Amino acid sequence: xxxxxxxxxxxxxxxxxxxxxxxxxxxxxxxxxxxxxxxxxxxxxxxxxxxxxxxxxxxxxxxxxxxxxxxxxxxxxxxxxxxxxxxxxxxxxxxxxxxxx
Amino acid sequence: xxxxxxxxxxxxxxxxxxxxxxxxxxxxxxxxxxxxxxxxxxxxxxxxxxxxxxxxxxxxxxxxxxxxxxxxxxxxxxxxxxxxxxxxxxxxxxxxxxxxxxxxxxxxxxxxxxxxxxxxxxxxxxxxxxxxxxxxxxxxxxxxxxxxxxxxxxxxxxxxxxxxxxxxxxxxxxxx
Numbered sequence: 560x561x562x563x564x565x566x567x568x569x570x571x572x573x574x575x576x577x578x579x580x581x582x583x584x585x586x587x588x589x590x591x592x593x594x595x596x597x598x599x600x601x602x603x604x605x606x607x608x609x610x611x612x613x614x615x616x617x618x619x620x621x622x623x624x625x626x627x628x629x630x631x632x633x634x635x636x637x638x639x640x641x642x643x644x645x646x647x648x649x650x651x652x653x654x655x656x657x658x659x660x
Numbered sequence: 661x662x663x664x665x666x667x668x669x670x671x672x673x674x675x676x677x678x679x680x681x682x683x684x685x686x687x688x689x690x691x692x693x694x695x696x697x698x699x700x701x702x703x704x705x706x707x708x709x710x711x712x713x714x715x716x717x718x719x720x721x722x723x724x725x726x727x728x729x730x731x732x733x734x735x736x737x738x739x740x741x742x743x744x745x746x747x748x749x750x751x752x753x754x755x756x757x758x759x760x761x762x763x764x765x766x767x768x769x770x771x772x773x774x775x776x777x778x779x780x781x782x783x784x785x786x787x788x789x790x791x792x793x794x795x796x797x798x799x800x801x802x803x804x805x806x807x808x809x810x811x812x813x814x815x816x817x818x819x820x821x822x823x824x825x826x827x828x829x830x831x832x833x834x835x836x
Contacts (some may be wrong), residue, residue: 637708645817
C-alpha cells in the first residue's frame, strides 16, 4: 500500500500482485483514502500476526515431535533386541521365528 | 529429564550392534545379546521409561493450554492407558512400550486438534503451513501405529498365542 505525492497532494494506491505482476490501483485522496489506508494497514498487520502465530505453533509442534524421537528410536531398538534375542528375525517387515533358534 | 543419559545411549548403541549381528545369523552375538539383555536391560529400560514419563507430562502440559485441571486429566488418562496396555505383570520393556504408545496418543491428539483449528481458519492461514502441519500429524500417527504394533509383538513373546490391541479405533492383531 502506498501514498504518492503528485502536484503537492497525497494520493493513496493499493498495490496488488496479480499473475506474478505488480498492479497499482488508484484509490484516491483525502479523508476517505486515509480511512481505507488505515483499514488496509490493520488487515496487513492482522495477517502478519496470524502468520507469525502459525509459524510459532508449527515450530512448537515440530519441537514436541522431535523431543520424543530419541525415545521412540531407543524403544524400537530395545524391542528389536528382545525379539532377536528370542530367536526372531524380520522377513518383509514381519517377525518370523528362526528354525534354528 | 527428557533426554537419555550418555551411558544409556551407549548401551542402546551396543545392543543395536549386537542385534544387527544376531539378526545376520551370528549365534554368538545372539547369546551375548541375551546375556546383556538379562543383565543390563532393566536399568536401560528404566532410564528410557523415566524419559517416556517426562515426555508424557510435557505433552500433557502443552495440550492443556496452561489449564492445570486439563493437564492433570490428560496425564491421568494417558497414564491409565499405559497401565491398561501393559497388562498384568508386565516386563519393564512392556511398561516402556506402553508408556510410548500413551505418549504418542497424546501427541497425535494434540496435533489433530492443532490441525483442526488451522483448517477452521483456513482462509486466514497459509496453505503451506497447513500442509506442513498435516505432514507432521501424519508422521506422528505412523509412529503411533508402529508403537502399538511393536508393543503387541513384544507382548506376544510373553504370553497368549493371539494379541489384539484396540486403541482409538485402531486395531492391531498379531497371531503366531
